[in-house]
Amino acid sequence: MKSVNLPRRGIVTTTLGLTQTLAWGSTYYLPAVFADPVCDALGLSRAWFFGIFSGALLLSGLVGPAAGRLIDTYGGRDVLAASNILFAVGLALLAGASGPVSLALAWAVLGIGMGFGLYEAAFATVTGLYGREARNAITGITLFAGFASTVGWPASAFMIDALGWREACLVWAALHLAVALPMNRFLVAKAPPPAHTAAQADVAPDGVPWTMIILAAVFAATAFVSTAMAAHMPRLLEALGATPAAAVFAASLIGPAQVAARVAEFAILRKASPLITAQLAAGLHPVGAALLAFLGPVAAVPFVLLHGAGNGLLTIAKGTLPLALFGPTGYGLRTGLLAAPARLLQAGAPLLFALVLDSLGPFAALLLSGAFTALSLLALFALPSQTRASGAT
Numbered sequence: 001m002k003s004v005n006l007p008r009r010g011i012v013t014t015t016l017g018l019t020q021t022l023a024w025g026s027t028y029y030l031p032a033v034f035a036d037p038v039c040d041a042l043g044l045s046r047a048w049f050f051g052i053f054s055g056a057l058l059l060s061g062l063v064g065p066a067a068g069r070l071i072d073t074y075g076g077r078d079v080l081a082a083s084n085i086l087f088a089v090g091l092a093l094l095a096g097a098s099g100p101v102s103l104a105l106a107w108a109v110l111g112i113g114m115g116f117g118l119y120e121a122a123f124a125t126v127t128g129l130y131g132r133e134a135r136n137a138i139t140g141i142t143l144f145a146g147f148a149s150t151v152g153w154p155a156s157a158f159m160i161d162a163l164g165w166r167e168a169c170l171v172w173a174a175l176h177l178a179v180a181l182p183m184n185r186f187l188v189a190k191a192p193p194p195a196h197t198a199a200q201a202d203v204a205p206d207g208v209p210w211t212m213i214i215l216a217a218v219f220a221a222t223a224f225v226s227t228a229m230a231a232h233m234p235r236l237l238e239a240l241g242a243t244p245a246a247a248v249f250a251a252s253l254i255g256p257a258q259v260a261a262r263v264a265e266f267a268i269l270r271k272a273s274p275l276i277t278a279q280l281a282a283g284l285h286p287v288g289a290a291l292l293a294f295l296g297p298v299a300a301v302p303f304v305l306l307h308g309a310g311n312g313l314l315t316i317a318k319g320t321l322p323l324a325l326f327g328p329t330g331y332g333l334r335t336g337l338l339a340a341p342a343r344l345l346q347a348g349a350p351l352l353f354a355l356v357l358d359s360l361g362p363f364a365a366l367l368l369s370g371a372f373t374a375l376s377l378l379a380l381f382a383l384p385s386q387t388r389a390s391g392a393t
Contacts, residue, residue, distance in 0.1 A: 003246075003340075004154035006119035007197035007272055009130065009136075009137055010081035010140075011187055012048050012126065012129065012187070012188055012189065013137045013140035013141060014124070014125065014140075014146075015183050015184065015187040015188055015229060016080075016122045016125065016137075016141045016144075016184075016188065017141045017142075017143065017144025017145055017313075018186050018264065019080065019084070019122075019179075019180040020118070020119065020122050020141055020144065020145035020148070021144055021145045021147060021148045021151060021152075021294075022153065022176065022179065022180050023083070023087065023113075023114075023117050023118055023148075023176075023180065024118065024145055024149075024156065024174070025148045025149070025151055025152025025153075025156075025359070026087065026091065026156075026172040026175070027087060027090075027110050027113065027114050027118075027151045028114065028118070028148075028270050029148060029152045029156075030152075030155060030156065030172075031050065031053050032149075032153060032158070033153055033156040033157050033160065034156065034165055034168075034169075035049050035050065035262065036104070037160055037164075037165040038094075038097070041165070042097065042098065042099060042100075042103065044099075044103070048100060048349075049093065049103070050350065052100070052104050052107050052200055052345040053107060054058070054154075054348065054350075054351075055104065055107065055108070055111070056107040056108065056110055056111030056114065057111065057343050057344075057346050058111070058113070058343065058344060058347045058377055059108060059111035059112060059113070059115065059340070060111045060114035060115035060118070060125075060172045060343050061115065061116035061339060061341070061343025061344050061347075062115070062340065062343075063067065063111075063112055063116065063341040064115045064120060064335075064336035064337075064339050064340055064343065065235055065333055065336035065337050065340060066115075066336070066372045067079060067084070067115050067116040067120070067121055067332070067336055068120065068121075068124055068331075068332030068333040068335055068336030068337070069332060069333045069336070070116075070332070071121060071124040071125060071128060071191075071332035072124070072128070072221060072330055072331065072332040074191075075123070075125070075128050075129075075190050075191030075309060076121055076124055076125025076126075076128055076188070076191065076332075077125065077184060077185065077188040077189065077190050077191070077249060078185070078190075079116055079117075079121060079125075080116075080117055080121055080122065080125060080184040080188065081181055081184045081185040082116065083113050083116040083117025083121065083177040083178065084117065084180045084181040084184060085114035085176075085181065086109055086110075086112055086116065086117070087110065087113045087117065087172075087173070087176045087180075088173040088174075088176040088181075089109050089173075089179045090106050090107070090110035090112075090113055091106075091110070091169045091170070091173035091176070092110035092169070092170065092171050092173050093106035093109055093276050093321065094106035094107070094110070094169045095104055095166040095167070095169035095170050095173070096166070106179065119141070119142075119145070119315065119318070120318075120319075120321065120332075120336055120339050121228035121332075121336045122141050122330035123138050123141070123318075123319035123331075123335060124158060124331055124335055125188065125191070126141070127323055127328050127331045127332070128191035128192075128328070128331070129188075129189060129192075131327075131328040132324075132327065132328060134268070134323060135270065135274070135320045135323065136270060136322075138192070138316060138319035138320055138323075139262060139265060139266045139270065139288045139316050139320070140266070141319075142262050142312070142315045142316055142319075143259065143263065143266070146255065146258050146259040146260065146262055146315075147255070150255050154232060156168060156172075159171055159172075162350075167259035182209065195349065197267055205283055206319055210338075211325060211326075211383060212334070212337070212338065214379050214380070214383060215321065215325075215338055216337070216338050216340075216341050216342075216378060217224065217341070217376070218278070218282065218340065218379050218380060219318055219341070219342045219375040220314075220341040220344070221336055221345070221372040221373065221376045222281065222282060222285075222314050222372070222373060222376050223343075223345055223346050223349075223376065224341035224342075224345040224346065224349045224372060225285060225349075225369045225372050225373055226311050226314065227345075227346040228349040228350060228352070228369060229254075229307060229311075229369065231349070231350035231353065231354075232350070232365075233247075233250075233251040233304070234247040234248050234250075234251045234355060235247075236273065236357060236362055236365060237251065237297065237300050237303075237304075237359070239251055239349040239357065239361070239362035239365075240296060240297055240300075240362045240363075240366075241296050241297040242291065242297035242300050244298060246297065247300065250300040250301050250303075250304045251304060252305065253301065253304045253305055253308060254304055254308035254311065255308070256308070256309075257304065257305045257306075257309045257311075257312065258308045258309070258311055258312030258315075259310025259312060260309065260312070261308070261310070261313050262312045262313070262316060265277055265312075265313055265316055265342075268353050273324065274316075274317060274321040274323070274324045275321060275324070275380065275383070277313050277316055277320065277321070278313075278314075278317035278321050278380055279377060279380050279381070280310065280313050281310045281311075281312075281313035281316075281317050282310065282314075282322070282373050282374075282376040282377040282380060283310070283373070283374075283377045284306040284307065284309050284310030284313075284370070285306065285307050285310045285311075285369065285373040286373045286374040286377070287306055288302060288303035288304075288305070288306030288310075288372040288373075289303065289366050289367075289369060289370035289373075290310075290370065291303055291306075292366060293363060293366055293367075293370075311327070317337070318338070318339070319335070320360035322334055322335055322338060353365060353368070353369075356368055
């Protein structure tokens with residue numbers, strides 16, 4: 001890294017953590033609370049709404065590599081600030097939606113914003129600033145943004161009850177312009193010019209394509225499971241015999257489990273290879289799935305805690321493992337490419353998992369999620385041994 005005057009790393013990490021919390025809470029987590037009032041007002045089915053949302057996820061995956069390339073070239077500060085403008089425009093369009101076409105237009109803008117302004121962009125931003133020393137900053141960002149649903153869902157529900165859903169969209173838009181935009185623009189430093197020298201030798205050229213394929217497959221499979229569980233966890237637990245109250249209580253523990261795992265990673269594993277974090281992330285869900293399959297609803301809470309912990313570690317691994325394997329050069333483009341298949345599978349995960357759950361039953365659905373994550377764990381062990389040893393940052 002070239003010498004450059006940077007603000008204290010804690011300021012940048014806190015800034016990006018807070019703006020990521022707002023970004024996730026006002027976009028990705030919006031449908032869970034907004035779907036019913038929007039569909040009721042516009043006379044649309046929930047299938048229409050979530051189909052449009054799935055399209056936004058697809059679009060975010062398609063534009064992600066372009067966003068990463070921009071961050072590699074110019075730094076992430078201005079890209080993240082621009083994403084706040086996109087979020088504000090998309091939310092304003094959502095507030096004015098009157099039918100499926102205008103609703104789709106609003107989510108298209110939000111989808112582009114998600115491709116330019118969520119975790120991958122934030123991780124690429126701190127990597128552009130700190131190079132291989134960005135690992136702790138990446139973990140710190142996820143510690144803040146791990147509360148995005150915890151903050152976003154109640155905030156959205158409160159604003160809808162107090163103001164109406166259209167006005168709630170406008171409040172979220174105003175927060176992007178008045179809070180997140182100036183924070184990203186003035187508290188995040190401009191990255192130094194990218195280096196294209198020694199960092200390119202971090203991984204032998206012949207090893208990059210195969211490693212990229214493995215990581216893309218792992219991130220896609222685990223993203224499918226994370227999204228499916230986010231959409232269907234209470235219903236899955238009920239189908240396996242838990243009472244509705246017990247299912248909702250157990251499902252509510254995902255967020256705390258995610259944050260607790262990230263704290264533990266920072267305290268215990270920050271000097272270890274990020275590959276260990278990735279392997280734990282992939283391995284905890286199948287263990288929990290096996291417990292739930294054999295013990296039934298009595299294992300609902302352990303299953304959720306293990307799944308949530310794995311999901312929390314997975315977010316860190318998506319940022320730190322590519323950095324450890326390939327170095328900071330081209331990090332933005334590379335993570336954008338790695339995230340694209342995951343976004344594609346995320347878009348179809350709620351529907352596909354629902355079809356399995358409804359047609360084949362909860363044990364088949366549990367087997368599907370467990371198989372996806374177990375195969376991901378095996379794939380991570382298939383990485384070349386020299387790559388496996390190169391994780392410490």
